Amino acid sequence: VQLVESGGGLVQAGDSLKVSCAVSGGTFILYFMAWFRQAPGKEREFVAGISWSEVNTFYADSVKGRFTISRVNAKNTVYLQMNNLQPEDTAVYYCAAGRQPTSNILPREYDYWGQGTQVTVSS
Helix, strand or coil, rough: CEEEEEECCEECCCCCCCEEEECCCCHHHCCCEEEECCCCCCCCCCEECCCCCCCCCECCCCCCCCCEEEEEHHCCCEEEEECCCHHHHEEEEEEEEECCCCCCCCCCHHCEEEEEEEEEECC
């Protein structure tokens, strides 16, 4: 299974950005999908997750109300819409796929990872 992120970039505080993750080589609907991020010198942290049915979504408190995760199963793609970005959102954003993560927020529960896309927010 291959995951390829795209859409990162440099934006100013208050701007919006949408990152995408295209999945290939597996049965997309079998996977719970999530976004993580990792800033320099920090551990990788959970940002948002979505079930295969698109019904259940989960967010870190730090992004709740600003970020929205979605997926289009027909396109094997998961998205992260990020609004009102702040400098503390600066990180490499990773897409992750897991068959049955027992804990959505733990990186070790995920089976496949993308290479990451850089998001930089200037003040």
